[in-house]
Amino acid sequence: MRAPHLAVLLLLGVHASAPAYAGSTSQGSIASEDDWFANQYTPGGVEVRADVRVFTLFALLNRAGYDAGPVERAHPVPTYRYGRARTLVRERLATAPPEVLLAARAFFAAHPEPVEVYLARLLGGPDVPGPAGELVGLEALLARAEREWPVAALRAETLPDFRTEQRAWLPLLDAPFQQAARLLGLREGEPPPRVVVNLLESEGSVRAVDTGHGWVIVVGPATRAPQAEPVVRALARGVLSARLAGRLG
Numbered sequence: 028m029r030a031p032h033l034a035v036l037l038l039l040g041v042h043a044s045a046p047a048y049a050g051s052t053s054q055g056s057i058a059s060e061d062d063w064f065a066n067q068y069t070p071g072g073v074e075v076r077a078d079v080r081v082f083t084l085f086a087l088l089n090r091a092g093y094d095a096g097p098v099e100r101a102h103p104v105p106t107y108r109y110g111r112a113r114t115l116v117r118e119r120l121a122t123a124p125p126e127v128l129l130a131a132r133a134f135f136a137a138h139p140e141p142v143e144v145y146l147a148r149l150l151g152g153p154d155v156p157g158p159a160g161e162l163v164g165l166e167a168l169l170a171r172a173e174r175e176w177p178v179a180a181l182r183a184e185t186l187p188d189f190r191t192e193q194r195a196w197l198p199l200l201d202a203p204f205q206q207a208a209r210l211l212g213l214r215e216g217e218p219p220p221r222v223v224v225n226l227l228e229s230e231g232s233v234r235a236v237d238t239g240h241g242w243v244i245v246v247g248p249a250t251r252a253p254q255a256e257p258v259v260r261a262l263a264r265g266v267l268s269a270r271l272a273g274r275l276g
Contacts, residue, residue: 071201074221077189080149083169085227087131090120095229110248112185112226123176151238203255233257235265
């Protein structure tokens with residue numbers, strides 16, 4: 028592992044203790060049964076995938092006004108740079124039936140939680156602890172979007188983009204994740220961190236999500252090429268924050 032990864036973890040106050048997990052393709056999938064393509068794994072067994080529920084959630088968020096992205100022009104009206112997949116989804120859904128959009132906006136207004144909480148609900152299930160467990164009705168909202176909007180067709184059309192991005196991550200994660208596991212004290216038998224690629228997110232975004240049964244790092248489109256260091260930093264921050272919250276709680 029390169030020195031910057033170690034420096035980040037050490038500056039965060041992580042101490043080495045437990046051996047790294049081995050990783051295995053026998054780990055259970057975090058995606059629903061109707062996910063639109065299979066998991067991919069690094070040589071060391073780290074799962075890198077896309078997720079049908081994350082795709083549908085961010086299709087809704089983008090249609091509802093989630094515009095975050097690199098600013099291409101600041102004045103007089105800001106414009107943002109999006110990748111091909113996100114641009115396609117936003118353009119196609121701009122004329123989608125408005126009833127789903129109204130329902131989504133009402134749900135988001137009634138549940139003003141960070142995106143990570145929504146992701147924890149979807150990736151961890153309805154029994155996930157904390158605020159994510161209160162997002163009752165989210166699955167029904169996504170199911171309605173699937174029925175009334177061309178979400179499945181958009182997934183099929185953006186499939187090559189997702190596959191390309193997934194494959195770009197595969198050679199990068201084994202050594203950083205193994206070193207992070209040692210420094211963070213993640214023990215053998217614990218679910219190893221997994222990576223979900225989300226091309227409907229802001230460029231360069233990295234979100235650490237505690238599912239209640241392992242950490243998932245949701246990564247947006249890479250700015251130029253995927254970089255492991257921000258993923259390791261996000262994992263370290265998430266694990267340490269959760270431990271601190273547990274002690275204070």
